[in-house]
Amino acid sequence: MDIRNHTISILVNNKPDVLARIAGIFSGRGYNIESISANVTMNPELTKIIIVTVGNTATVTQIQKQLKKLVDVITVSRARESKHAQREMALVRITLHEGTLNEITKLVEELKCRIAVKKPDHCVVEITGNKEEVDLALTRFDAIGIDDVSRSGIVTLS
Amino acid sequence: MELTGSRILMKTLVEEGVDTIFGYPGGAVLDIYDEIYKTRINHILVRHEQGAAHAADGYARASGKVGVCLVTSGPGATNTVTGIATAYMDSVPMVIFTGQVPTSQIGTDAFQEADITGITRPCTKHNFLVRRVEDLAGTIRDAFHIARSGRPGPVLVDLPKNVMQARTEVSEDSAPRQEEDKPLLPDPDQLQQAVELIKQAKRPLILTGGGVILGKASEDLNLFAKKLRIPVAGTLMGIGGFPGSDPLWLGILGMHGTFYANMAICNCDLLIACGVRFSDRITGKLSEFASHANIIQIDIDAASINKVVPAHVPIVGDCRPAIQSLNRLIEEGDYTVADEDRKEWLDQIASWKSEAPLSYEKSDLIKPQSVIETLHRLTGGNAIVATEVGQNQMWAAHYYHLDHPNNFLTSGGLGTMGYGFPAAIGAQVAFPDRTVVDVAGDGSIQMNIQELATAVNYNLPVKIVILNNGYLGMVRQWQELFYEKRYSHTKLTQVPDFVKLAEAYGAVGLRTSDPAEVESMLKKGLETPGPVIMDFAVDPEEGVFPMVAPGSSLKNISLK
Numbered sequence: 001m002d003i004r005n006h007t008i009s010i011l012v013n014n015k016p017d018v019l020a021r022i023a024g025i026f027s028g029r030g031y032n033i034e035s036i037s038a039n040v041t042m043n044p045e046l047t048k049i050i051i052v053t054v055g056n057t058a059t060v061t062q063i064q065k066q067l068k069k070l071v072d073v074i075t076v077s078r079a080r081e082s083k084h085a086q087r088e089m090a091l092v093r094i095t096l097h098e099g100t101l102n103e104i105t106k107l108v109e110e111l112k113c114r115i116a117v118k119k120p121d122h123c124v125v126e127i128t129g130n131k132e133e134v135d136l137a138l139t140r141f142d143a144i145g146i147d148d149v150s151r152s153g154i155v156t157l158s
Numbered sequence: 159m160e161l162t163g164s165r166i167l168m169k170t171l172v173e174e175g176v177d178t179i180f181g182y183p184g185g186a187v188l189d190i191y192d193e194i195y196k197t198r199i200n201h202i203l204v205r206h207e208q209g210a211a212h213a214a215d216g217y218a219r220a221s222g223k224v225g226v227c228l229v230t231s232g233p234g235a236t237n238t239v240t241g242i243a244t245a246y247m248d249s250v251p252m253v254i255f256t257g258q259v260p261t262s263q264i265g266t267d268a269f270q271e272a273d274i275t276g277i278t279r280p281c282t283k284h285n286f287l288v289r290r291v292e293d294l295a296g297t298i299r300d301a302f303h304i305a306r307s308g309r310p311g312p313v314l315v316d317l318p319k320n321v322m323q324a325r326t327e328v329s330e331d332s333a334p335r336q337e338e339d340k341p342l343l344p345d346p347d348q349l350q351q352a353v354e355l356i357k358q359a360k361r362p363l364i365l366t367g368g369g370v371i372l373g374k375a376s377e378d379l380n381l382f383a384k385k386l387r388i389p390v391a392g393t394l395m396g397i398g399g400f401p402g403s404d405p406l407w408l409g410i411l412g413m414h415g416t417f418y419a420n421m422a423i424c425n426c427d428l429l430i431a432c433g434v435r436f437s438d439r440i441t442g443k444l445s446e447f448a449s450h451a452n453i454i455q456i457d458i459d460a461a462s463i464n465k466v467v468p469a470h471v472p473i474v475g476d477c478r479p480a481i482q483s484l485n486r487l488i489e490e491g492d493y494t495v496a497d498e499d500r501k502e503w504l505d506q507i508a509s510w511k512s513e514a515p516l517s518y519e520k521s522d523l524i525k526p527q528s529v530i531e532t533l534h535r536l537t538g539g540n541a542i543v544a545t546e547v548g549q550n551q552m553w554a555a556h557y558y559h560l561d562h563p564n565n566f567l568t569s570g571g572l573g574t575m576g577y578g579f580p581a582a583i584g585a586q587v588a589f590p591d592r593t594v595v596d597v598a599g600d601g602s603i604q605m606n607i608q609e610l611a612t613a614v615n616y617n618l619p620v621k622i623v624i625l626n627n628g629y630l631g632m633v634r635q636w637q638e639l640f641y642e643k644r645y646s647h648t649k650l651t652q653v654p655d656f657v658k659l660a661e662a663y664g665a666v667g668l669r670t671s672d673p674a675e676v677e678s679m680l681k682k683g684l685e686t687p688g689p690v691i692m693d694f695a696v697d698p699e700e701g702v703f704p705m706v707a708p709g710s711s712l713k714n715i716s717l718k
Contacts, residue, residue, distance in 0.1 A: 017275065017287075028280045066461050
């Protein structure tokens with residue numbers, strides 16, 4: 001059973017219900033959406049949607065075929081890790097106590113993140129990287145103490 | 159010139175070649191109905207929007223054209239959902255126009271508002287909400303194009319009231335109809351591989367499905383099968399795609415397949431599947447389905463190939479050019495099949511046919527199978543036959559064999575009770591001079607009985623044959639076989655007096671429980687003008703056989 005994550009990149013017409021339709025294919029047929037990102041391309045009439053799903057090869061092949069049938073879907077491709085740059089982003093809010101700012105600053109330097117917002121009582125750290133890098137960074141920051149996290153979907157290009 | 163949205167709708171429908179709409183008015187579509195009043199389009203007023211959807215479906219299946227229905231917003235639209243899902247599962251080309259509240263009210267829980275595009279997203283091939291009158295004509299053309307192209311399907315167009323009242327500039331000339339997409343042509347290498355397998359096969363079998371009929375490939379399939387002397391089995395949706403009276407025809411396969419069709423599929427070494435999606439009703443236990451065979455699968459929808467059954471030679475394409483190409487390659491290769499090459503296989507099949515033909519025991523109760531057999535004989539096998547769902551459907555499939563496509567209207571995928579009667583009405587509208595019969599059960603016929611008013615109103619002489627056993631028959635059969643006869647809520651006590659019911663609507667009703675009267679009553683019913691209900695009280699515990707239990711291998715056939 002080769003069940004693992006697959007990243008599917010879908011180019012669609014930028015129309016109001018396209019995202020709902022795509023999400024519906026996943027929910028209606030029992031496929032899952034681990035993460036999703038969607039935004040316009042350089043052509044304002046086209047949107048790129050990137051979905052991470054979990055399954056075996058047969059399932060993912062079937063998902064691709066079902067997506068291709070949709071009228072507003074232009075192309076569907078699987079983003080293979082080796083051939084694609086993949087990035088995700090996370091914003092992490094950490095409450096500032098005595099001395100935590102020092103710890104945070106050191107970790108930020110080590111992991112090459114940035115402090116996006118700094119307030120007297122809290123700061124927000126911005127983390128960018130591939131999935132493993134972001135996972136690792138979150139674990140490291142969690143040791144200091146995370147208040148809240150906002151995590152994006154994947155963006156990917158070959 | 160400046161036209162309103164309603165006027166544009168009528169104009170575009172006529173340009174698309176639509177001459178018939180099935181519909182039911184309401185507040186949101188008042189402006190459209192005002193235009194219909196002034197236009198020469200044939201509008202059939204039903205009595206329930208579900209009836210409109212099924213009628214448009216039956217019209218489409220019988221005629222090959224795109225069926226059209228028009229309903230109002232809110233409950234009018236939601237009442238069509240079962241009909242839309244029915245058409246979606248069986249790939250029927252249909253456009254459903256639904257009224258909608260004005261665009262400014264959408265999302266405010268307005269009176270008779272329903273998010274019908276949201277509700278039907280999973281059961282339409284595509285759908286549209288028209289927000290601007292400038293987009294209306296183009297959207298309608300797109301809807302028809304999508305409905306009829308590739309693998310056909312239902313398309314819904316949601317029409318807000320203000321859009322239908324708004325005006326826009328439209329050119330005098332008719333815009334050209336969007337032509338269908340060019341047929342999807344098969345890959346030449348895959349075709350070559352298929353021909354090689356065909357030449358080597360000792361026990362080949364053709365499986366014909368709904369795609370052969372939708373793709374208008376019956377004649378080419380006939381040539382193919384006859385030339386190569388390959389026997390043909392069918393799915394429920396494939397009935398009529400290959401002549402039922404031809405000795406090569408093995409009937410349907412699967413859960414209620416004939417003994418010989420199921421034995422053939424279990425023992426064939428090459429399965430040529432045309433326009434078939436391998437529904438669970440025909441495969442039985444997947445790991446044992448056609449386990450000795452290489453499978454060639456021709457289908458227009460790539461998603462249907464290698465979905466549940468592995469295809470050794472997948473051919474994505476329109477059935478017709480694919481089969482035509484196979485015929486041509488075989489012709490060019492000068493390939494013929496000698497008698498001895500097929501003798502063993504065909505003899506084996508003949509022996510299976512005589513071992514267990516379709517049969518039933520005569521008794522002093524009317525056997526439902528005999529009603530269908532007699533119906534077949536009296537109509538020369540030339541009626542358009544619609545069915546409801548359950549035992550009535552299976553007996554019709556077994557005993558009313560058809561020689562031509564587009565004559566068997568049945569809800570195969572969704573299995574919708576109540577489909578048959580309105581679908582028969584739709585078919586009768588398409589073919590006023592043909593005999594159209596609905597084979598029904600006492601349960602199913604009550605689900606859209608209100609359409610008797612429609613049939614009488616337009617003098618559509620649909621003949622309803624009710625196989626009345628006083629039960630929800632197929633479910634009772636399963637309760638008998640798998641739940642130790644615990645008939646939980648399947649006895650339909652208080653079955654109405656169908657004769658009085660017919661007469662209440664202004665139709666003719668006939669009834670008998672005497673086997674000696676079956677033929678004369680059928681004859682009388684068929685010859686009586688106008689819609690007729692024929693209520694045959696049949697053996698209440700008759701079962702549909704052969705049967706393969708769900709999830710069981712197709713070789714585990716119960717004959718009674």
